[in-house]
Amino acid sequence: MLSLPVRPSALLPSLPRSKSLLHRHLLAGTRALHSFRPHFQTVNPSIRKPNPSTEKLSPSILSLTTVACNRYKPSQSRQYAHTTAMEHLQQQVEGLNLNAVAGFPNCYPDVNLLDVYRVHLSNVLTEITGVDKNIIYPALSWTQSLDKGDLVLAAPALRLPKGGPKPDQIVQEWAAKFPENDPLFEKPQVNSYFMSFFFKGVPLVKSLLPTILQKGAKFGTNPSLGLKDPRDPSKGQKKIIVEFSSPNIAKPFHAGHLRSTIIGGFLGNLYEGAGWDVTRINYLGDWGKQYGLLALAFEKFGDEKALEQDPINHLFQLYVRINTEMTEEKEQIAKRKEAGEDVTAAEANSLDEQARRYFRKMTDRDEKALALWKKFRDLSIVRYKQTYARLNIHFDEYSGESQVSEADMGDIGKQLEEKKISKVDNGAQLIDFSELVPGKEGKRLEKPLVRKSDGTALYLTRDISELLARHAKYNFDKMIYVVASAQDLHLKQLFKIIELLGHKDIADKCQHINFGLVLGMSTRKGTVKFLDDILRDVADKMHETMRKNEDKYNQVENPEAVADVLGISSVMVQDMTGKR
Numbered sequence: 001m002l003s004l005p006v007r008p009s010a011l012l013p014s015l016p017r018s019k020s021l022l023h024r025h026l027l028a029g030t031r032a033l034h035s036f037r038p039h040f041q042t043v044n045p046s047i048r049k050p051n052p053s054t055e056k057l058s059p060s061i062l063s064l065t066t067v068a069c070n071r072y073k074p075s076q077s078r079q080y081a082h083t084t085a086m087e088h089l090q091q092q093v094e095g096l097n098l099n100a101v102a103g104f105p106n107c108y109p110d111v112n113l114l115d116v117y118r119v120h121l122s123n124v125l126t127e128i129t130g131v132d133k134n135i136i137y138p139a140l141s142w143t144q145s146l147d148k149g150d151l152v153l154a155a156p157a158l159r160l161p162k163g164g165p166k167p168d169q170i171v172q173e174w175a176a177k178f179p180e181n182d183p184l185f186e187k188p189q190v191n192s193y194f195m196s197f198f199f200k201g202v203p204l205v206k207s208l209l210p211t212i213l214q215k216g217a218k219f220g221t222n223p224s225l226g227l228k229d230p231r232d233p234s235k236g237q238k239k240i241i242v243e244f245s246s247p248n249i250a251k252p253f254h255a256g257h258l259r260s261t262i263i264g265g266f267l268g269n270l271y272e273g274a275g276w277d278v279t280r281i282n283y284l285g286d287w288g289k290q291y292g293l294l295a296l297a298f299e300k301f302g303d304e305k306a307l308e309q310d311p312i313n314h315l316f317q318l319y320v321r322i323n324t325e326m327t328e329e330k331e332q333i334a335k336r337k338e339a340g341e342d343v344t345a346a347e348a349n350s351l352d353e354q355a356r357r358y359f360r361k362m363t364d365r366d367e368k369a370l371a372l373w374k375k376f377r378d379l380s381i382v383r384y385k386q387t388y389a390r391l392n393i394h395f396d397e398y399s400g401e402s403q404v405s406e407a408d409m410g411d412i413g414k415q416l417e418e419k420k421i422s423k424v425d426n427g428a429q430l431i432d433f434s435e436l437v438p439g440k441e442g443k444r445l446e447k448p449l450v451r452k453s454d455g456t457a458l459y460l461t462r463d464i465s466e467l468l469a470r471h472a473k474y475n476f477d478k479m480i481y482v483v484a485s486a487q488d489l490h491l492k493q494l495f496k497i498i499e500l501l502g503h504k505d506i507a508d509k510c511q512h513i514n515f516g517l518v519l520g521m522s523t524r525k526g527t528v529k530f531l532d533d534i535l536r537d538v539a540d541k542m543h544e545t546m547r548k549n550e551d552k553y554n555q556v557e558n559p560e561a562v563a564d565v566l567g568i569s570s571v572m573v574q575d576m577t578g579k580r
């Protein structure tokens, strides 16, 4: 994976504006560092296990933070302009052993202070052990938990000559030889053949804080990781598309969309921090017969004003209402049919049939039909944008199923036929993977339709076209789809079809980042939750919790706003704490 820290700012919805805010953020940041090991190895034993109930940090960290904040003035920050992380450390700490800094693989001392720590330690250990530092450096690993130290070395990883002392014995000898007054490390602790190293707190904090202050939001980023050719920056950055969130207009924004939003937002930041050129795409569900049905509903019982004011909820209400009517109508027709009545006229005029006709007008680019649909889409996007902004998330492109060109899909349909990837079955075009891909995999990929017998394209057809169009437009080096695991099969089919069409190179650049759904977010009976409702609920819950401590509560200037920010942050943090 990428060796770069996650920006604590990714978690904090706003950047510090005042000194005291900055102060608080640094404290929060220090605490947040604990969750981002191994990238940030935090140090002072007193802050190893933060205690959220007392919210106390060690006095030394507090005073250092205060000193740093007091010193922080824009004019002074310029003085750091070209200081690298390594130079900060050199300024603060005497006696570092930083020979051969550049020689190690995956070592970025300019931006990652902790890589300087590893270099120093490798050099010290080379002198003690006589082992080549190029063997030691990669053998120094992060620990599973902070009680095991900040870095750990397993003696057998050093490929010691056979016949010498046993590894558990030799680490004892090495530990004894470790300098008493090393500037960065405490004396190592030994357990079997492991040596655990603990950072000394003060030098780290002393050089970390100026680095953070100098870099601001850029702290923790490593632009060189995203270069096409690290030796030749003029070749430019690697390009990545992250497609995420992708809700469906007029349908609920459910937990799956929320997780996709959080994970996708995070991945976008991560790649940006690693120097990639990131394009964030929201691929809306905004096409299909159901949007014909929605338009009918609006014509029947829609309300312009309500639509302008709250498009997402209004469209959803219309959608629910028309669906109920449609279901009732279907039942009635079925009953009449059973009773032997002629229902031909009723069927031809049913809501279902009207919706199909309306959608047909849309695919035929009928202006009036498209204008209404476009209004729904545009108003919904305005609202989505407001809500995403609260989560500190933005998109570079609002694409969607509707944006896929019918002509392109027709083209691809032909190619599939010519290349004998698809076949016609009862007038429909389908892909029988069991005939194309050998073994179990072929069976597992099933037999998806790419064209219905009435000539309409499907979700999968649109995805095939969209993927190729995105490649033509962006020529990406990588594309990530952040979609719930319920769509594992769909994305496997998609990537396989792209490969069968002769684009294995493109298929190999695509990755499905899937996730399971976490339940447990309360849904009030009978009401569906939109993202806004979820965020309001968590803010209410936070407010309730804050109120429990009256003393503290009275000190908070704007409790509603604080509860809102805390609520949003908690939703994000809770999603990020577990492994995906």
Ligand SMILES: NC(=[NH2+])NCCC[C@H](N)C(=O)O
Residues within 6 Å of the ligand: 243, 246, 247, 248, 283, 284, 285, 463, 481, 483
């Ligand atoms: N390219 C894709 N198919 N992305 C996922 C879209 C998710 C879809 N709108 C849904 O809510 O289920």
